[in-house]
Amino acid sequence: MFLLLPFVGLLVPNFYAHAEPRLSGIPFFIWYQFAWVILGVTCTGLVYALHGGGDEEDRR
């Protein structure tokens, strides 16, 4: 499920708490999390697009 991806990507800091590789001087720890803002929007946006968010739909 796409909605779970941000949890996997963000809740284990062991994977991303590094300074390298840098992006124009910004430590990896920081730009990685910024990248996840965009990935997060992509995940929820994708689910919205796929499931349409029709008002009648009852999701469990």
Add this chain to the structure above:
Amino acid sequence: MTHWDELAIFIVLGLLVTGIGFAAARWRRADLNHLEEWGLAGRSFGTVITWFLLGGDLYTAYTFVAVPGLVYGSGAFGLFALPYTIIVYPLVFLTMPRLWQVARNRGYVTGADYVRDRFDSRFLALCIALTGIVATMPYIALQIFGIKVVLANMGISPEVALVIAFVVLAAFTYVSGLRAPALIALVKDTLIWLVVLVAVIYIPYKLGGFGSIFRKVEQAAAVAPTGKAKPDVLPPSLFNGYSTIALGSALALFLYPHSLTGVFSSRSQRVLKRNASFLPAYSFLLGMIGLLGFMAIAAGIKPTKEFGNNSAIADLFQQMFPTWFTGVAFAAIAIGALVPAAVMSIAAANLFSRNIWREYVQPKMSMRRETTISKIASLLVKVGALAFILAVPTTDIIYFQTAGGVWMINALPSLVLALYVKRLDKWAMLAGWAAGIVIGTVALVQEKFATSLHDFGFGGKIYIGFAAIVLNLLVVAVGSAVAALAGHTTRGNIAESDYRAGDTSDVTVTGSTAPVTRPAIGTGT
């Protein structure tokens, strides 16, 4: 020293917002003596307004002051705001449309309305309502704190100015209800985006680029005495604290009364899902604001005696921007405080009129009277918050916010789990809530309310609210299982069909929870 040019711009923008606040009463004109109109704007907001309202509501002035303040004071840990506000949206996407639907079908104005009906327990509803009110009060106080920081930075006496700001806020909230903050949120967001975008381009330019900023931060961290370093990368000792506080805060955020008010005021499930998809754009903004904390370190900003680390951002603006733009920036922060303060006071007031006054004092009141009680309660809530901020030393106030999240998270089983799991026992819910509140409060007291991390004996220092919700859920699970074995069942008043969208034209919006004639549910599935 008073900065007159900053003040002039500040006042002009303040007057503009006041005008909008009062004019909002005429926007989408309806009978404002009706609680669903005054308190939820008739559940009429579409995607755009909801986006601004929820954005303005959740990303508060206090956030704009405290997040960079925390980054400035402790380094990378302060950036937990990023994962927190990213993972909250999948949760919202999954759960809030369902809660919205049942609230719409059954005419609920507050989260506690749902709890009352779901478990047929007005006492459990009272506990949830009180949790909401107690967690919200200091949150409102923190908004005033945000205004106080910028006022003090402009060199005027904060006390008088604060009272003026609050009379204005109280007046337009009383008159226009939720419509006022919704409209003002448009102005607020425009200003905030403008200020932050300018700040993250202009300030790094003046400080020699991001590379140079982080070099300075790292040099400072390398020479700092142990325990005082402000690293730009999270140290391993804080890994568990970081992930639990991000997850815990995300679980608590949409339980807050002001979040639910924003959710309930939207027009449809579709509006909510769209918003859950696109609200994370604000997280980008918030992350950039967090980076301002690193910039303040690199610029050599010193903490002030009165506000500690929380003045870092105001000082940074003061030092970097031309004065007129500092005025715009400060006005943005102050207006950014008015929007959530208004929504929070409305939400707390609705809890009071619906779940305390109607339930325990005057069960058979008219909707007009219910709305009046709400309006008066919204005034009292604000007066209380103002008195609080003038009386309590400013450095202590932040701790109450910490505590608010730890308490609020304990509403999770009653408000969210209850949407999905049928066999929950109301006494187990009550016991779980109490257990979570107690363990959370005890841990907070042990930490003297100074931090929200505590070592519970496993996993090192973790977020107190996280431990509280784990215990709470355990008690709920065990308690409900025992109750089921003993043959005890909790019967609520909600049918499965109430969770479904139906032919909503039949819904009688009576403004009362019980008894509500169950609307005829159509065939829509």
